[in-house]
Amino acid sequence: MKNKNLNIIVASCVFFISSIFAKELNPNSADAQRSAKRGSMENQSPNISVLNINNIAYWMAKDGAYTTAGSNNGTQADYPIFTGGFIFAEGMLWGAKVKGDGLGDEVRVGGSTYGHGLKAGRIITDANGNVLGSDDPANNHVWRVRKDYATADLTVDAANFYGVGTGDVSATQIATVKGQYEYDWMNWPAAWGAPYDDVNGDGSYDPAVDVPGYPGSDQTVWTVANDVPLIVSATGDSIGYESTAPNLYGSDPIGVELQITMWGYAFGASDPLGNNVFKKATMKYMGLPNSPDGAMLDSLYFTQWSDPDLGTFTDDYVGCDVDLSFGYVYNGNRLDGVFNGIFNLPVPAGGYDFLQGPPDNMDIDGDGDFEEYLGMTSFTYFGAGSSISDPDLSSYAGSLQFFNLMEGYLPRPAYPTQIPFTDPFTGEETKFVLSGDPTSGAGWIDGIQLPPGDRRMVMASGPFKLNLGEKADVVLGVAAGMGLDNVSSVSVAKFHDLYGQYAYDQSFQLPSAPTPPAVIGMEMDGKIGLDWGYDQSSVLSTEQTISAGFEFEGYVVYQLPSANSPLSEAVKIATYDKVNLVQNILDPSIDPITGLVVDAAKQTGTDAGVQRYFETDYDEVRGRPMSNGVTYHFAVTAYSFLPDNDGSPFKTLESSETRVAVTPHGANPGVTISQEMSSMVDVTHSGTANASVDVKIVNPAQLTGDSYNVSFSEQAYWIGADGAWTTTDPNASKVGDVSPSSISGVYLTNPNPATIDVVLNVSVVSPDYNCVAGVHVTFPVGTVINSASEASGVITMISESGNEVMLGSTTQDGAGFCGGQVLTININKPDGFPTDIMLDYVMYDDAWSQLWCPSNCETCEAYEIGEACDGSVFTVATNAEGQAVISDLTYYVQVENHWSLKNTTTNTVLLEKQTFVGGIDVMGGMSVEDGSSLTYNSAATPTTEGFQVTVSGGYAAPVDAFDHVVVADEAAAALYGESSYDIDSYYYNGWAASALAYDVGWDYSGAGGYDNAVLSVDTLQRDIEIRFTGEYDFENFITFDPGDGSEVQYIMCEQDADGNCIGGSYAWLSGARNYDLAIHPDPGNVDKDGLPFRIWIPFEVWDMEHPDGPQQIDIDVYDRIQTPNNPDDTGFMYSFNPYNRVYTTFIHTAYQVDGNYSSPRTGDPLGYHTWNAAWWDTQFNKGDVVTFKYANPIQVGVDQFSFSTIANETVASNDVSNVSVYPNPYYGTHELEVSRAEKYVSFNNLPSEATIDIYSLGGVYVKSIHKHDASQFAQWDLKNQYGYPVASGMYIARIESGGNEKILKIALVQETQVLKYY
Secondary structure: OOOOOOOOOOOOOOOOOOOOOOOOOOOOOHHHHHHHHHHHHOOOOOOEEEEOOOOOEEEEEOOOOOOOOOOOOOOOEEOOOOOOEEEOEEEEEEEEEEEOOOOOOEEEEEEEOOOEOOEEOOEEEOOOOOEEEEOOHHHOOOEEEEOOOOOOOOHHHHHHHHOOOHHHOOHHHHHHHHHHHHHHHHOOOHHHOOOEEOOOOOOOOOOOOOEEOOOOOOEEEEEEEEOOOEEEOOOOOEEEEOOOOHHHHOOOOOOEEEEEEEEEOOOOOOOHHHHEEEEEEEEEEOOOOOOOOOOEEEEEEEEEEEEOOOOOOOOEEEEEEOOOOEEEEEEOOOOOOOOOOOOOOOOOEEEEEEEEOOEOOOOOOOOOOOOOEOOOOEEEEEEOOOOOOOOOOOOHHHHHHHHHHHOOEOOOOOOOOOOEEEOOOOOOEEOEOOOOEOOOOEOOOOOOOOOOEOEEEEEEEEEEEEEOOOEEEEEEEEEEEOOOOHHHHHHHHHHHHHHHHHHHHOOOOOOOOOOOOOOEEEEEOOEEEEEOOOOHHHHHHHHOOOEOOEEEEEEEEEEEOOOOOOHHHOEEEEEEEOOOOOOEEEEEEEOOOOOOEEEEEEEEOOOOOOOOEEEEOEEOOOOEEOOOOOOEEEEEEEEEEOOOOOOOOOOEEEOOOEEEEEOOOOOOOOEEOOOOOOOEEOEEEEOOOOOEEEEEEOOHHHOOOOEEEEEEEEEEEEEOOOOOEEEOOOOOOEOOOOOOOEEEEEEEEOOOOOEEEEEEEEEOOOOOOOOEEEEEEEOOOOOOEEEEEEOOOOOEEEOOOOOEEEEEOOOOOOOOEOOOOEEEEEEEOOOOOOOOEEEEEEEEEOOHHHHHHHHOHHHHHHHOOOEOOOOOEOOOOOOEEEEEEEOOEEOOEEEEEEEEEEEOOOOEEEEEEEOEEOOEEOOOOOOOOOOOOOOOOHHHOOEEOOEEEEEEOOOOOOOOEEEEEEEOOHHHHHHHOOOEEEEEOOOOOOOOOOOEHHHHOOOOOOOOOOOOOOOOHHHHOOOEEEEOOOOEEEEEEEEEOOOOOOOEEEEEEOEOOOOOEOOOEEEEEEEEOOOOHHHOOOOOOOOOOOOOEEEEEOOEEEEOOOOOOOEEEEEEEEEOOOOOOOOOOOOEEOOOOOOOOEEEEEEOOOOOOOOOOOOOOOOOHHHHEEEEEEEEEEEOOOOOEEEEEEOOOOOOOOOEEEEEOOOOEEOOOOOOOOOEEEOOOEEOOOOOOOOOOOOOEEEEOOOOEEEEEEEEOOOOEEEEEEEEOOOOOEEEOOEOOOOOEOOOEEEEEEEEEOOEEEEEEEEEEOOOOOOOOO
16 A cells, blocks of 8 residues: 655545536437447346446446446546546556466466456356366346435436436336346345445345445445356356457466456545545456466566546546556646537546555565555556557567566566666656656656657556465555646546545545534524524534544634525635634645645634624625615534544545524514523522623523523542443432432542541432531441541531541521532541441431521422411421442542533523533543533533523632732821732742641641641631731830840830720731740730730731621731841831731631630631731731732532523514515615516515505505514515516505504516516
8 A cells, every 4th residue: 555644635625517418329320339239238137337426437347348338438437427538448457477387487467458358257166166167257247236226316327327318318217227236236246255234244145134335335336257268157067168368468367366346435526535436356366277286476466557538539648646656647738629629628637546556475665564565566658659559469479568567667678678667857767657747847747758649558566476376455546636727637636536545544434524503593683693502412413523533623604695605605704613723724625726736724713712603783795784674694514623634635524504594673573582692691699609600692582581500519430340430329329218318439549558538429309409408427336537528618527426427517597508519538447448338327408498488488389398378388307317338449539520500490400510610621621421521612601591601710729819909098198108018928939838827837837737727618718808907106115135235126006095005906926937935025925935925916807708797817927037136127126027027827716805716626726727928018007908819619519600581572463563665665676686587575574464465556456465474574576466577656555463554655666577478
């Protein structure tokens, strides 16, 4: 097989072809004689048949040789079908040095050219494989099958078969063609080697089940031939003798059976595969009767010979492309007498390609690979009547001359003398003649040595060898193409050949373009909309399928001039593609100026993101705003991209278009549009997260008016023993609980080999919309619980008994969580592990419906939950109690955060397991269930019930304050100057893994280990406000000696008359870097023992998001820079240094002056520590406020979003007050009429039921129009009740609906019309 490292890529190729007509038959012509000869085909054993499923018609005789009896052109192949001749004659040959067959070691050449060296039929052997002779040719014919013959319209097939126009095909001819297909289907020679698709895989052909022909093809022609002279019966008895081998070039027979399969695909002329057919030759060296076992064919060449008469046969050129293994014919002149002269078409070009040559079992390239396939190893040619002419027929000298050609030498003098061809440009010997490029004129091309004429071409592949009993397969492609002239057609033919090679290399498992999107149009006032995201199954079909590596890339929106305009006339108005840097996609295309195949932009993406809707008020075709009442035509396609496109002839595929006609208009009478396309819906947030949900209207007509809820959940997945992802089945491990709610779980290995993690999923199922306040889990007695955590941040607590865990609380306050939590509990490994453990659990009902229903009893009655208005009880709060068995062990658990959309009116989940949040897939495309796989960007979120939902925010707990907002006291700033703040954290400076006290450490080391610190997201997400309510009094200070004899002034707070600090608060001073706390001069440092003490600071600290409202909290201070005994210092000292670095940690509990806290969780104040801050500059003004902003993550069971849509309102209406006519006046025609024969004016704003009576100005009745549809339009075709055009003048239209009436005047100016009858 040829190795093509080409970076050529494409899409579809436009094939230029005008009207095609079959030539008429003259009864006395050679054409008529050929038609008469087809009488032999009108039976169940035709001697010739044709492959004609696409744009090439290729005839074959049953002996595998050429035939000119089929085509009206007197040729073997026509291209394009129904036009001129392409190949006059062609054949497949072999030449070899035959050794050890008992007839003499010599060069022999067999096969077919002008002489037929084979006869129809297979070689017959005995049970041991010994050759007895050959089958009687009379038992054989050309078999032809077509997979759709039973249902297809065979008119074109029969027209080509019989050489008549498609309008002249008779029913009898069609029936004959169909009958032949049926006969060959039922009697397919699979046992002789004919290929078929073994559908049921039983190894035996069954016409009721299997499909005959090359698997996957649309049409196949098959025959078998041989060169064994002795003809025998099926039992081996001699019944005749016919030696055909010497008819060719005088060689003795070898004993070869040649099976020829030709097949094609039913593609049109514009598709590359529609210009390709394929030919497989299976050469079986079986020998003659009594051939010795050691016989072999050495230095064997397989050869494709052709006499290509392209249109006029006297003006041809040939050439080859070595890289493509392609030998081809093209016209020597720009114009051809047949194609240009008769058919008014550019002259095409085409040829043969060794798609798969014979095996390189002689390792001629020396690479040690004996199994690779050879490509074209030589290309030679000769011209009729020239010095290089045809080898001698029926003469052994012809065999030696042809063997020279096969080896790439001049035919004469004959082998073993060999004279090479010489490239006239390089002066070097070559086995590939005419390998230049006709499109550029570079290199050795035809016409330099010989003028245009009648050419032959010889393509060989070899040498290889076959021992007696062995076989070899060779596959050739026949490709043709038509550009604008003779040279550009070569470019097109090569491109089609490249595509054919690609198709073969892919085993004809060709990529398919994406499924066309399902599109609906939306008609609005002065604008239109398109929606192709409304049908999720259609979206999945279009975007989720990967075809041979081609992946969905985007959508294209076109506007068409009219309903019947081809897509080539459309204006591309929008492309919505993935954000992946794949933008302009270049693929080969026929240049309309030169006709050459060149790279052109097939798709022009912009990385704008995928979108499944479109809205516009502008007419791109006419270049002006849209007008109501005018119908506009649009099309939407989908296209794919091949990321790994090296060697592919194309890298993008575009679907067929889905067309939509839309007519903008105001609201129909009786219709109220509640929410416009692209408008936003108000959303209510319940919870604490810094998150939002945007709801955008895409299709107002699909809005339900229902209520909706967006909620969040967690799901744990683990890899099971079979390597597949597994999730918890809540019912699988339950033993006997009393409600639908449950927990279930799995073991997860822990880095500490002495412990194991138990991962539990919480599933809440409640018929009355209640959730659970908490879950209590009890492990077996003796279990040692080391830790417990919950990924979403709900507080967990280990009970004192050591084997119990509480998630949440037991309080019935209606504020519980609704399932989806994932709880991880680390325990010491049980004795005998691995072993099953039994967990007891209680899930506490939060009594939501019981609390909510008393004030909403009507709704509760409707849903039969809680209590009715009369006090009757539908449901009561009931805890779920049960047991769960933990047995499965996994080495990896993946916890995912999901969001879901639910229609709470219908209690229907519309979207679930969504992972696209904040503009990204938070699972990075690794979600097990991939619920957001098609949400590539925010605009690509799924459309459901007429709207899109986009979630913004995040699940991750904060690692630091994301902002410090300063609100300065303006009055103080005016008096004292602007304040100055520079605040960050250990995390910001890279000193700790986060700004959490947990990571910074109790000693501000940044080394962590602060295990008692708060990790509850509920607390960590709260914003903290620093209120500067105190002030330093520089007149009030304490002078002290730091121990070195110097004096330092310690600045005190402003004080009232009683000596109390005004404003500010008290904090813990827990340490200092440059001095011992024992020397600190503050009056609060009573014991002078170097331990932390309470100290006044000039600000207060407030928790701004405490559940009970803003609450003052405390703070811990670490003095980083101040050095009381530093001689370079200013001589001043502060409780909280405003000029240099101070470190703090917030103490998140209700403020007490004495700071005497004891956390029930840890037993000390450290259990309240949350965030670290580093204060580099705090030159405050009294009255300033600094807010530390902490991101509030989305929390499962805490955050929810709710909203409602408003459906369009439709009421019966007979309002005709706004009815109008367009155009009025009417001047002969208007631009919206598609033809001058289809004139009309349009009535707008009509009710669904209306009658329009039209009269002349004199009161003469003209016509009535009755409207009974949902649109608001009706047309008058400007004809009277008898169907004749009305005259110019003024007309009266009376519009009536439900008793309402309106009168309109219509002015018409008609064009002059001449009627044949009146």
